[in-house]
Amino acid sequence: MDKIIISGGNPLYGNVSISGMKNAALPVICACILNKETCIIDNIPPISDIETLLMILSSMGADVKMLTKNSVQINCRNIIPGSSPNELASKLRGSSYILGAELGRFGKSSVYSPGGCSIGPRPLDLHMKAFEALGAHCSHRNGRIEITTDSYLKGNSIFFDKVSVGATVNTILASVLADGVTIIDNAAREPHIVDLAVFLNACGANIIGAGTSVIKIKGVSKLHGCRYSIIPDMIEAGTYMAAVAATGGKVTVRNVIPKHLEAISIKLEEAGVNIITGSDYITVESTGKLKGISLTTGPYPGFATDMQPQFSAMLCFAEGASDIHEQVFDNRFQYTDELAKMGADIKVSANHSIIRGGSPMTGAPLVCRDLRAGAAMVIAALASEGTSELLEIDKIERGYYKITEKFASLGADIKLVSDISSAQINRSASI
Ligand code: UD1
Numbered sequence: 001m002d003k004i005i006i007s008g009g010n011p012l013y014g015n016v017s018i019s020g021m022k023n024a025a026l027p028v029i030c031a032c033i034l035n036k037e038t039c040i041i042d043n044i045p046p047i048s049d050i051e052t053l054l055m056i057l058s059s060m061g062a063d064v065k066m067l068t069k070n071s072v073q074i075n076c077r078n079i080i081p082g083s084s085p086n087e088l089a090s091k092l093r094g095s096s097y098i099l100g101a102e103l104g105r106f107g108k109s110s111v112y113s114p115g116g117c118s119i120g121p122r123p124l125d126l127h128m129k130a131f132e133a134l135g136a137h138c139s140h141r142n143g144r145i146e147i148t149t150d151s152y153l154k155g156n157s158i159f160f161d162k163v164s165v166g167a168t169v170n171t172i173l174a175s176v177l178a179d180g181v182t183i184i185d186n187a188a189r190e191p192h193i194v195d196l197a198v199f200l201n202a203c204g205a206n207i208i209g210a211g212t213s214v215i216k217i218k219g220v221s222k223l224h225g226c227r228y229s230i231i232p233d234m235i236e237a238g239t240y241m242a243a244v245a246a247t248g249g250k251v252t253v254r255n256v257i258p259k260h261l262e263a264i265s266i267k268l269e270e271a272g273v274n275i276i277t278g279s280d281y282i283t284v285e286s287t288g289k290l291k292g293i294s295l296t297t298g299p300y301p302g303f304a305t306d307m308q309p310q311f312s313a314m315l316c317f318a319e320g321a322s323d324i325h326e327q328v329f330d331n332r333f334q335y336t337d338e339l340a341k342m343g344a345d346i347k348v349s350a351n352h353s354i355i356r357g358g359s360p361m362t363g364a365p366l367v368c369r370d371l372r373a374g375a376a377m378v379i380a381a382l383a384s385e386g387t388s389e390l391l392e393i394d395k396i397e398r399g400y401y402k403i404t405e406k407f408a409s410l411g412a413d414i415k416l417v418s419d420i421s422s423a424q425i426n427r428s429a430s431i
Contacts, residue, residue, distance in 0.1 A: 002416060006387065010382070012248075015252045016252075016253055026053060028228065028230060031176075032076050038063075039227070059085055063077075082110035097173060104178065126164045129167075134153045158182065163187075165188045165193065172200070180219055193211065204223045232256045234257070236399070236400060237282070239400070241265075243407070245271060253282050255281075256282060264307060273286060292315060312376060335377070342363065369395070378414075
């Protein structure tokens, strides 16, 4: 397995360009299933979750061509519903969006239980509730979720008693071609929900209200092709911002939508970091005095749960105590055991942690428990004294494009080490 080796202690300086957003690209790519014409999607991040999803579409019969490393041309005219392979679907959470898209186009779907980060229970009950409200029947068979309809999908009013990004995406996908009007109440308001709606409307859909908690979808008879560019990844941007706060230095994150980063910027300012906001960039400057803060995660526009581990790592280097309340997922503090190996003082109780920052932190062998936990390990290692060896970095590669090169360009002592011995074994096995 590959590893990342980091010798910490260098402050970060310079500019870093942010890639397209993973969690926007996944639903937009799945939305192509609804369309018999060709779509070109630009600014997709060349990360493993996107590669896996494109492999799933290809294996289902879609014509998928990479035009550049960031642009893909997709035609789903000949896609076969229910043919997504189990082993690929189980690798990522975003494969659940195939359910809504297949159901919307073909009136039926079958997908293996989706994978994704292990951060607590991730049920699909709200997705199923929405599909059933549109007239579908949902069941499980041989590990696959099976969805059928007796006749056709009919628009309906759906209230979610919990805000869910995935259920909002799947309801939009299933209702775009349904008969009549669908209203989603208590919808997720994340920027990636807006990106999906803007993309679908560019293809001829009729969706209003995305970005608010009530979304109205008037079914249309078909979609047409379009060319669309994915929004920048606010979580990737936030990760670099938190890293600069932890290590010290001054970095400009470029190609971002600053509005999407408001909750992150406000919390960094509260922790004593200078933030300068431009039209499509944010400069983060350390004042050398990082202080503890309180933080509660929540749906957008709240503080993103996907930034909680990175902020916790950063707050290990702050003077005083920090209080972290995780309100979205039930098991998102597993990474704290790894930080404790480095000397961090963190007490976890249920969905709450208290970090007493400022104790000396030293490098250690660190396991990346999931995608954002892996990003937290990078931040902790960059800001600690000594050398850390990060293992299971495939979890980081699911969501961060060239993370080692990007941090190295900011002055970090970080390198990706390929496991030559296993590469040699594989090569000799194939000769
Ligand atoms: C998406 C993101 C993930 C992010 C999360 C919250 C993708 C591919 N993943 O995950 O990175 O951390 O949003 O911003 O975009 N829930 C239910 N029943 C359901 C669905 C969800 O109880 O049917 C619960 C979940 O267990 C969780 C909460 O609702 O406690 C929010 O989950 P949700 O917004 O659906 O997250 P995902 O779409 O899985």
